[in-house]
Amino acid sequence: MRDSKNSLHYHLMLAPGMILLIIFGIVPLFGMAIAFQDFIPVKGIFGSKWIGLENFKYMFELDDSKTIFFNTIFISVMKMLMNVLIPVFTALLLHEIVFNRLKRWMQTIIYLPHFLSWVILAGILTDMLSQNGIVNQVVTAIAGEPIFFLGSNNWFPVVVVLSDVWKEFGFNTIIFIAALTAINPSLYEAASIDGAGRIRKIWSVTLPGILPTIILVSTLNIGNILNAGFDQIYNLYNPLVYESGDIIDTYVYRIGLVQYQYGLATAVGALKSVVGFILIFVSYKLASRFAGYRIF
């Protein structure tokens, strides 16, 4: 504004991103109209009958809705917690390793699963967790009875959360390692002179040093709370564990794309977007308050 000639090229650089956002982010929002219609594809949005909140009413009448919302929130909260706690812990451990070469090796190895697709991992997991798979051989040796991991409503969420953490913790660790290296070494020296041991140093220097990063990462994750991981669950679940594993995204996929109930599917998806928007707003406020993170 102040210097429009100089800022023109900035706007040009911004343009492709904005155009993509408009095409893929904003235009599809108009499709939300389907949620208020008895949508018939060949008639399109303009030709289908408007039925007000009928779809939403039906959605809240379904027993499934409660289960699905609960599952979504439960699974993603567990994932968020674990995906902060375990990477922080790992980063601290790696930070304490003196041999740089070993440290780098470890980092690379735990980082690898991040690049595998869930389609492949789900196949491997199904085999590993089957009745006579490697995990159950250990379980049988200890407890005597194999556990039906992917067919039991008690175990399925555990498998989902743990396998997700296993896949992603290496990636998340890197963020915290970066934060660790930013801590001023003179603080450690000062602590040593004051007579602090290793544990004391972690507690009083390292953790406070990366606390802003931890808060930032977790608050920004709140916006993702309704994304519990479609590709993971879609590839792992089966009708036996719909009760504990069916999330909003898998439900919308089944109802909308497989069974053509576009109106209901859009209603569920729209509700997800609204709740997601509120959460992003709240998390942004929290992030700017506690971690000084600002965009605008």
Next chain:
Amino acid sequence: MKKTLGILIICALMVLTACSGNNGNENSSNNTGGNAAGGTTEPADPYAPMTETVTISIGKEAAVDPKLPSGSTIEDNELTRYFAEKLNVKYTNEWQATGDAYMQKVGLTLSTGDIPDVMIVDKQQLVQLVNADLIEDLTSTYESFVSPALKAAYDSTDGYSLASATFDGKLMAFPNVSPGADAQNMLWVRQDWLDELQLEAPQTMDDIINVTKAFMDKKGSVGLLGNQVIVNIGTSVFGFDSIFSAYNAYPQLWTEDASGNAVYGSIQPEVKEALAKIRGWVQEGVIDKEFAVKKNEQVNELVVSGKAGIFFGPWWLPFGMLADSVAQDSKAEWVSYLSPLSPEGKMNTHMASPTTRYLVVKKGFKHPEAVLKTLNMQFDADQLQGEGIVEKDAYNWMNMPFSLLLSNYDDKEKKAKLVQDVIDGKANADTLQGETKQIYNSYLKDKENPKKDLAAWSQRHAFLTGALPLIQDEKINRKVGIYYDQTDTMRTKWANLRKLEDETFLKIIMGNEPVESFDSFVDKWKSQGGDQITKEIAEAAK
């Protein structure tokens, strides 16, 4: 001056002649058009090439594994080139997709309204297209241009196929005809294991369980295989359809009760009995529990790697999984039996609707007869299995321009019988033509060099082992549904009811819920829209 005048005159003459030339052309094309629409006394040639090149854009369902050599594509291969040349038609694929993704893509295409000239839809989509007046009326095209062979195929379903594509007396789509054999599951067993353990061929459900147990003890195999989708009326691999029907239960099939009322198979008391039985076998470990969490491909692997020797499946399995199994272990001998038998000594089986897919032509498309002529030729080419058309490419019917399955309803078992009669010396080998000749050749080739040529092995055993038993009408009790389409209420309520059903059945089978929960399922099913749907179907099936 004179020169210019002369040039002007010449120009004027040229324009005039050009005009009259155009007139002539228009007349001739009008004439052919008139023939197509009117269906005059002189029958049109169902195979005649188009007078001028017609371009058809297609929403194409591609084969999952088209097995095309380099240089051939789904849009341009030996089959499409042959059709294009013979009929003077250019086939272009507007877009293509495979399997489930195809129906999803069609769904999305409908919502944009920009449909290709030809695509294949399901019944629900057909009804929408008819109501929206987006597709061409094909009645007169069918009457004038259908080939006798294709007409016979449509007639082989007693008019069901054409009727289901007819709205207010108008034929709005060309329906598919899938062979009735596809829906009839049989018991597939490793015969070499049976012989080695000196066991009789299993007949009743108890026999099957005993054989399974013997295989588990002596051959280290897993139990009877299953499928997450426990029943599938259309085509069911590893499903428990046969077990249910052995107890006179027909889940998912709309049938009539003793007093002639429409009833839904899944909520009948016989289903509860069958569920309890299956549950018992799962608990015993005779049925491999893993089926509930495994995808079908993972269960396939058990068969291929020799870890499974007994399961239910359709006649065509030698074309895929079983050929892989034989490739792995040349000792594997797969045999199919009509089993389990009911106390009356018959195998019960549900029958599927012969028609589930519809080829529709976009409203305003000028030459619907080009589409039907293509289908006429596709039917013949499929009967010959591409003989004389494909040389380098492997034959796959889905590589033809339109992915619409057209077959006689009793195609498979009839062909198997014809070949078997020749083998038994009851008929002369000269009587065989096209596909039956190929089956016979495959039989000879595989008999001489067993399991060396897997394509021959597959064709021989799919027909002579898989389809042949189905000719014994006196041993099979075929249960035909009274209604296979969707009613209005189903459009909104059915997805939910099916989920309720799938979940309840699987949970009972796996022992997560008591058998008694079947009763509360029935109540729930009725109150959540099932009763309403039953009424609609009783009305529609009349």
